[in-house]
Amino acid sequence: MSGVPLVEQAAAIASQFLSPRADQADMATGPPVEQIRRLAEAGLLGLTTPPQYGGEGAAPSVVRDCLAAVASGCGVTAFIYYQHIVGCRHLASCSNAPLKDRLMPDLSAGRRFCSLAFSHLRRPGPPPLRVLAEGDAWIFDGTAPWMTGWGFADDVLLAGVLPDGRSAWALVPLSERGDLQASPPARLCAMNASATVSLECRALRVEPERQVKTMTPAELAADTDRANIFFTALSLGAARAAVGSMRSGRCDDLIADAADALEREVESMRAAVDRWDDPATPADERGDATALRARCIDLGVRASNAAVVVGGGAANGLGHPAQRLFREAMVYSLIAQTRDLRSANLDLLLRSDKRVSK
Numbered sequence: 001m002s003g004v005p006l007v008e009q010a011a012a013i014a015s016q017f018l019s020p021r022a023d024q025a026d027m028a029t030g031p032p033v034e035q036i037r038r039l040a041e042a043g044l045l046g047l048t049t050p051p052q053y054g055g056e057g058a059a060p061s062v063v064r065d066c067l068a069a070v071a072s073g074c075g076v077t078a079f080i081y082y083q084h085i086v087g088c089r090h091l092a093s094c095s096n097a098p099l100k101d102r103l104m105p106d107l108s109a110g111r112r113f114c115s116l117a118f119s120h121l122r123r124p125g126p127p128p129l130r131v132l133a134e135g136d137a138w139i140f141d142g143t144a145p146w147m148t149g150w151g152f153a154d155d156v157l158l159a160g161v162l163p164d165g166r167s168a169w170a171l172v173p174l175s176e177r178g179d180l181q182a183s184p185p186a187r188l189c190a191m192n193a194s195a196t197v198s199l200e201c202r203a204l205r206v207e208p209e210r211q212v213k214t215m216t217p218a219e220l221a222a223d224t225d226r227a228n229i230f231f232t233a234l235s236l237g238a239a240r241a242a243v244g245s246m247r248s249g250r251c252d253d254l255i256a257d258a259a260d261a262l263e264r265e266v267e268s269m270r271a272a273v274d275r276w277d278d279p280a281t282p283a284d285e286r287g288d289a290t291a292l293r294a295r296c297i298d299l300g301v302r303a304s305n306a307a308v309v310v311g312g313g314a315a316n317g318l319g320h321p322a323q324r325l326f327r328e329a330m331v332y333s334l335i336a337q338t339r340d341l342r343s344a345n346l347d348l349l350l351r352s353d354k355r356v357s358k
């Protein structure tokens with residue numbers, strides 16, 4: 001480790017390495033391997049892994065600032081990267097010590113890479129992926145509709161629903177075989193290089209050594225607030241990059257004023273998110289996590305739209321960063337979506353007076 005604060009390292013990698021390659025990474029047919037390797041070399045793959053396993057055990061605000069920096073440099077890199085650090089966070093908090101001892105040092109160093117497939121737990125209706133206990137093993141049957149990083153990730157944090165309504169979480173090694181089949185990669189208008197597939201599990205048997213945890217629906221709902229706060233970083237990163245794009249090129253007074261105003265909004269939202277997360281903040285002053293995330297999503301979309309407007313006709317070109325940021329900001333409005341988040345976003349889109357941050 002270099003001794004340089006993690007956020008500074010992430011920002012330097014973003015501006016010097018990720019950003020110059022971002023349009024190329026966006027158009028690539030597979031994940032940005034070199035970019036992820038550069039993050040690993042800086043210790044950033046161990047951001048959410050405790051020091052006892054070789055990680056940084058960074059505070060949530062540091063994790064968000066690092067993710068925002070990466071997202072401001074390259075959307076698809078941030079998109080793949082966050083899967084890994086979220087997976088490591090869940091693994092670190094579980095009680096399966098032998099699993100952690102065996103895998104966390106490699107995950108932290110980036111010698112193994114982890115993806116996720118659990119967003120379907122937040123869908124209403126019959127679970128698309130069910131789990132039955134057979135002795136002390138778990139048997140997964142059904143489809144996880146989304147998993148990013150197929151062909152790149154070594155493991156997936158996979159979750160399905162037990163008959164009693166709890167979710168069962170396991171770290172499953174990824175390779176195509178009879179009991180685990182991936183769809184062809186989805187064709188996407190943003191994050192197309194993320195190698196996103198659906199995973200079909202046919203009587204996939206997971207022994208205790210790969211089991212991570214179970215969660216009740218109430219525990220999952222409580223974690224959703226934390227997830228919403230975490231994902232603000234992607235939108236704020238895109239907004240910051242959009243402000244940078246506005247200031248490059250033909251920047252007259254009007255554009256400079258608009259960029260300054262958007263930058264003030266980014267800083268104000270970042271402070272509001274940090275306040276939510278600060279244990280010293282009184283409960284009645286924290287604000288609502290879903291509403292905060294909705295405002296960050298809205299800001300990311302508006303700022304990148306402003307960058308498109310400033311870019312003019314050229315911004316419609318596939319090599320122009322503004323339209324890429326606009327597409328990335330759009331995807332961030334869908335990630336880990338819940339009904340409440342969707343309502344909060346629609347409300348903002350229909351009520352422009354609610355958008356202005358104080």
Ligand SMILES: Cc1cc2nc3c(=O)[nH]c(=O)nc-3n(C[C@H](O)[C@H](O)[C@H](O)COP(=O)(O)OP(=O)(O)OC[C@H]3O[C@@H](n4cnc5c(N)ncnc54)[C@H](O)[C@@H]3O)c2cc1C
Pocket residue numbers: 083115116117118119120122123124145146147148149188190191194196331334335336337338339342
């Ligand atoms: C490019 C891409 C990559 C992704 N990669 C991953 C990944 O690697 N791992 C992963 O786990 N997920 C991944 N996702 C999923 C993502 O995080 C979101 O969960 C997902 O996009 C939300 O859409 P959905 O179609 O799955 O859910 P939807 O079914 O549209 O549901 C979204 C929300 O709306 C609510 N809802 C839906 N229908 C109703 C209804 N009738 N009444 C009330 N509420 C309702 C649901 O409860 C849910 O909270 C990815 C998504 C994209 C677009």
